[in-house]
Amino acid sequence: MTQVAGLTFRSSLKATALLAVATSVMGLSACSTSSSDSDSDKAGSKPAAEVLRVAAADATDTTGLDPRSVSAGASSIVAAHVFDSLVVLEDGEYRMQLAETLEPSADASRWTIKLRKGALFHDGEPVRAADVAYSMRTLAAPPSNRASVYADVDTAKIKVVDDRTLEVPMKRARADFKESVLAVFSVVFPDGTKDFSKPVGSGPYRYEKSDARIVRLTANTKYWDGAPSIPVLEINRIASPAARLAALKDGQIDYAVGVSATGAQTEKKNPAVKIQRGGIANSNALSFAMNQKLKPFDDPRVRKAVRLAADRPALVSHALLGFGAPGEDVVGKDLPGYAKGVTERKRDVEQARELFREAGVDKLTLRAADVVPGMLSAAKLFAQQLEETGVRLTVQEVPVDTYYADLKGLGTHPFQAFYYVNRPAALHLAATTNQQAVFNVTGAGPDHWRKLAAAQLVVDEAGREKAFDDLQKNFYDGGGDLVWGFQEQLDASRPGVEGVRLSQSTQLFGDAKATMN
Numbered sequence: 171m172t173q174v175a176g177l178t179f180r181s182s183l184k185a186t187a188l189l190a191v192a193t194s195v196m197g198l199s200a201c202s203t204s205s206s207d208s209d210s211d212k213a214g215s216k217p218a219a220e221v222l223r224v225a226a227a228d229a230t231d232t233t234g235l236d237p238r239s240v241s242a243g244a245s246s247i248v249a250a251h252v253f254d255s256l257v258v259l260e261d262g263e264y265r266m267q268l269a270e271t272l273e274p275s276a277d278a279s280r281w282t283i284k285l286r287k288g289a290l291f292h293d294g295e296p297v298r299a300a301d302v303a304y305s306m307r308t309l310a311a312p313p314s315n316r317a318s319v320y321a322d323v324d325t326a327k328i329k330v331v332d333d334r335t336l337e338v339p340m341k342r343a344r345a346d347f348k349e350s351v352l353a354v355f356s357v358v359f360p361d362g363t364k365d366f367s368k369p370v371g372s373g374p375y376r377y378e379k380s381d382a383r384i385v386r387l388t389a390n391t392k393y394w395d396g397a398p399s400i401p402v403l404e405i406n407r408i409a410s411p412a413a414r415l416a417a418l419k420d421g422q423i424d425y426a427v428g429v430s431a432t433g434a435q436t437e438k439k440n441p442a443v444k445i446q447r448g449g450i451a452n453s454n455a456l457s458f459a460m461n462q463k464l465k466p467f468d469d470p471r472v473r474k475a476v477r478l479a480a481d482r483p484a485l486v487s488h489a490l491l492g493f494g495a496p497g498e499d500v501v502g503k504d505l506p507g508y509a510k511g512v513t514e515r516k517r518d519v520e521q522a523r524e525l526f527r528e529a530g531v532d533k534l535t536l537r538a539a540d541v542v543p544g545m546l547s548a549a550k551l552f553a554q555q556l557e558e559t560g561v562r563l564t565v566q567e568v569p570v571d572t573y574y575a576d577l578k579g580l581g582t583h584p585f586q587a588f589y590y591v592n593r594p595a596a597l598h599l600a601a602t603t604n605q606q607a608v609f610n611v612t613g614a615g616p617d618h619w620r621k622l623a624a625a626q627l628v629v630d631e632a633g634r635e636k637a638f639d640d641l642q643k644n645f646y647d648g649g650g651d652l653v654w655g656f657q658e659q660l661d662a663s664r665p666g667v668e669g670v671r672l673s674q675s676t677q678l679f680g681d682a683k684a685t686m687n
Contacts, residue, residue, distance in 0.1 A: 228243040271284045346634065354597060384405065414429065424664050432491065479558070522559040549565045666685035
């Protein structure tokens with residue numbers, strides 16, 4: 171165990187089972203997606219599987235081979251297995267991966283990173299401080315879609331002290347560097363890498379080959395945290411949740427990432443299908459995002475009316491079939507740092523109708539797709555709910571595989587169904603609402619940016635928590651997100667697949683075991 175600035179980090183990912191963060195809320199295990207002891211006993215009589223076939227959607231045309239363009243779904247799974255990160259967030263707990271220690275200066279204007287011993291890239295070369303420095307510079311520059319994460323890191327002045335140590339200066343002090351920068355995205359690749367068509371990382375799996383549909387990875391037998399049990403991973407890109415579940419039932423794949431609540435409900439008694447539930451700690455915060463910079467959502471009356479019009483329990487019951495919990499317009503529910511003053515949002519049709527009337531709004535258009543199962547169904551139900559307030563909502567359906575294709579264009583849509591990985595508030599706000607954030611789809615502006623920057627300067631943890639509490643309350647009172655629900659991660663597998671872990675709703679198969687079907 172390693173302590174940094176009052177937070178406990180585990181230096182080995184396999185040292186201890188993950189904490190069951192969501193157990194008290196959902197009665198679920200968020201530690202692992204492993205099966206029961208009886209399943210394990212039955213599985214022990216079967217030979218181990220040589221290949222695990224995984225299917226996931228991908229909201230972009232990337233494959234995860236280039237860490238500069240990783241998005242949700244299949245590409246994030248590929249990246250998480252090929253590359254290691256300095257710090258990761260798993261079930262609301264920050265964990266050291268390639269970093270052994272992180273030490274801030276007194277004012278958090280400079281951070282010293284010391285790397286663990288024994289980590290090797292897939293080509294046999296050791297992971298060095300120079301590789302970390304190069305990776306940060308690469309991720310901080312175009313065409314990286316993570317450049318905004320590193321906006322406050324003075325990458326030009328990073329100093330390599332020795333092979334295992336580097337000093338990272340900030341353009342402005344960042345007391346939240348570990349949780350709001352490194353835990354967001356801090357993959358490491360070899361110094362000088364320009365071509366990622368055959369990527370080299372230090373993760374538990376190495377790249378073998380790929381085509382437009384499948385990426386094939388093989389176990390890294392020299393992995394610093396122990397070789398994976400499953401020799402080969404095949405990551406298949408299948409856009410539709412229904413198609414992924416059908417492929418699983420047909421024996422074409424072994425693990426389906428992201429199945430619909432309907433599919434989970436239908437198959438829960440099927441002995442040939444095992445539903446894997448992630449709990450609130452591994453959930454998506456589902457939002458109808460209103461861009462405050464664009465009409466009519468530049469009017470706070472309209473934003474308030476939209477939030478008041480939503481019947482959140484009905485949306486969760488209908489779209490998620492109870493596999494989740496209602497939201498209160500703030501991300502980070504049941505995770506460290508969730509604002510204490512955020513309370514249940516009550517529906518008020520009459521007040522919503524009056525606010526819409528005052529603002530002169532009687533019709534809206536919502537951009538939507540089933541990027542995560544339930545989003546489109548919820549959008550259609552919300553259209554019915556808005557009718558009760560005298561507003562006609564047109565749901566503009568967009569193909570799943572193009573929904574996030576134009577990342578820079580996301581901020582040009584007035585109203586869109588959106589999802590965020592449920593993460594601690596400090597991390598979420600830093601990643602999605604800063605001045606350069608690609609995912610600032612609610613149009614948070616200069617006043618918020620000033621308050622966010624001030625919160626990130628507070629070295630004292632209690633003071634920083636209070637500052638982020640205030641930011642969340644501002645979003646609750648007048649922000650652009652209608653976070654109507656938290657959809658726990660729902661996957662499906664065949665029996666005999668055990669030990670799949672989750673990191674910010676990305677599946678990790680490094681510790682998984684699988685038997686022949």
